[in-house]
Amino acid sequence: MNTSEDTLYSIGDVAHRTGLSVSAIRYYSDEGLVRPTDATDGGHRLYDLDAIARLEFVRTLRDLETGLDQVRRVLSGTTSLSDILAEHLDVIETRTTDLQAKRAVLRALVRQESTVERANLLRKLVTMSDMERQRLVDDFLDEVTADLPSEAIRRIGEDRPVLAADPAPEQLDAWVSLAELLRDDRFRDATRSYLHATYAAFPGSEISTPRVQEFIQSPGADLTRRLMAAHQAGFSADDAQVVGLAAQLVEQLAQVFGVAADADLRQRLAARYRDADSLTLEAFEDAEYNATEGRYLELVSVINDRPHPDAALLASARRETGDADGPAFGQLGPWLAAAILASQ
Numbered sequence: 311m312n313t314s315e316d317t318l319y320s321i322g323d324v325a326h327r328t329g330l331s332v333s334a335i336r337y338y339s340d341e342g343l344v345r346p347t348d349a350t351d352g353g354h355r356l357y358d359l360d361a362i363a364r365l366e367f368v369r370t371l372r373d374l375e376t377g378l379d380q381v382r383r384v385l386s387g388t389t390s391l392s393d394i395l396a397e398h399l400d401v402i403e404t405r406t407t408d409l410q411a412k413r414a415v416l417r418a419l420v421r422q423e424s425t426v427e428r429a430n431l432l433r434k435l436v437t438m439s440d441m442e443r444q445r446l447v448d449d450f451l452d453e454v455t456a457d458l459p460s461e462a463i464r465r466i467g468e469d470r471p472v473l474a475a476d477p478a479p480e481q482l483d484a485w486v487s488l489a490e491l492l493r494d495d496r497f498r499d500a501t502r503s504y505l506h507a508t509y510a511a512f513p514g515s516e517i518s519t520p521r522v523q524e525f526i527q528s529p530g531a532d533l534t535r536r537l538m539a540a541h542q543a544g545f546s547a548d549d550a551q552v553v554g555l556a557a558q559l560v561e562q563l564a565q566v567f568g569v570a571a572d573a574d575l576r577q578r579l580a581a582r583y584r585d586a587d588s589l590t591l592e593a594f595e596d597a598e599y600n601a602t603e604g605r606y607l608e609l610v611s612v613i614n615d616r617p618h619p620d621a622a623l624l625a626s627a628r629r630e631t632g633d634a635d636g637p638a639f640g641q642l643g644p645w646l647a648a649a650i651l652a653s654q
Contacts, residue, residue, distance in 0.1 A: 318348055318356035328365050335365060341378065343368055343385060374398060403476075410482050417483055435489040436482065440473075443489070447471060450492040454502040462509035466603070471613040484612035491605070501602040508603075533559050537646060547648035556646065557653035573654060580647035594620065 325332045338344050339355065344364045346355035357365070364385065371381050376398050383389045438446070447470055455463045473485050491497045537555050545552050560579060564571035593599060611618045 318358055319362065321346075321355045321357070324357045324362055324365065327362055328369055330365060330369055338365065338368055341382075343378070343382060375402075410477070410479055413479060413482075417486075435493075436486055438489070443471070443473060443485075446489060446492050450498065453498055454505055456502075458505060458509050462505070466505070469607055469610050469619055471610045473613055474615070477613075478615075481613050481615065484609045488606070488609040488613065491609075497602070500598075501606065504598050504602040508599075533562070537649070538642065541642050541645055547645045548652050552649050553652045556649035560650060560653055576650050576654060580650045583643045583650065584647040 319327070321332055321335055324330070324335055328335075330338075335344075336355075339346055344357075344361055347358040347361050348356045350356060368381055368385070371384070371394075376394065380389075380394045380398065384391050384394050451467055451470075455466055458466075471485065471488060474481060477485070533555060537552070537559070540549070540552050540555065547553075560576055561571050563579065564575055569575055594604070607619055
């Protein structure tokens with residue numbers, strides 16, 4: 311024996327220190343990964359602290375499912391640890407992506423009736439290329455928005471699903487659900503019907519016209535912001551400055567719609583603003599909306615990892631009092647209605 315036994319450890323002691331089994335330590339020795347430092351006169355293997363450290367290192371790599379050939383290359387110095395770990399990370403990430411895809415398919419199958427045909431379809435949907443996903447979305451939007459006003463088409467087309475290269479499980483689940491809906495003729499027909507009833511008929515058709523949208527995006531937006539600021543600042547509806555802004559709003563809306571800025575228009579505008587919260591909630595809680603456009607937007611927001619495009623509007627309608635997040639329609643609407651009526 312070449313080394314003093316009091317600096318060496320038996321294979322049983324090494325197993326206790328490293329958490330490896332005795333058979334695993336023997337196996338790594340026989341494979342030439344970590345040979346024993348010495349042996350007793352009876353042939354029992356002994357290991358020093360350096361060998362134990364190497365065995366612990368081997369265990370760490372093996373716990374990460376690193377292959378023996380890769381471990382051997384690191385221990386022999388033929389490749390760096392960082393290179394091996396990078397190789398292994400690629401394998402793990404590929405495996406993770408595949409497992410996430412399988413998970414999304416299984417969850418979708420559990421949610422609804424499961425058949426062999428549907429399982430095959432879901433597998434195809436979850437492994438689509440970016441180009442295939444884009445084509446599916448384009449086909450859906452082209453069909454359901456055909457013949458809608460251009461502004462309505464633009465608004466709906468802004469919210470497109472873009473699946474990340476490394477999606478979270480919930481994003482992948484949402485994509486599978488959306489992809490199934492986009493291929494479903496019943497969903498397409500229902501969405502097209504809802505969109506046309508909402509945007510192609512009055513008042514949606516009027517709101518979607520370029521002149522109204524131009525007003526909303528420019529002077530209308532500025533007036534609305536100023537009125538909301540006055541409301542949040544605590545100005546009363548009959549304050550001269552507020553009444554003046556309300557009068558400007560009525561005049562500009564009259565020009566946009568090509569009507570007279572008279573008492574009838576003020577009454578109609580006041581009624582709309584007074585009921586803004588209930589009308590908004592009614593629209594967003596409508597079963598047809600939630601089964602079509604609302605469902606599409608909900609899934610897209612999850613896939614894109616961003617808030618629902620109508621979330622702020624809905625929150626305002628539900629908010630009972632104004633706060634740092636914005637005004638409450640329930641307070642702002644009646645206040646603005648009173649200002650409009652006072653502007654006569």
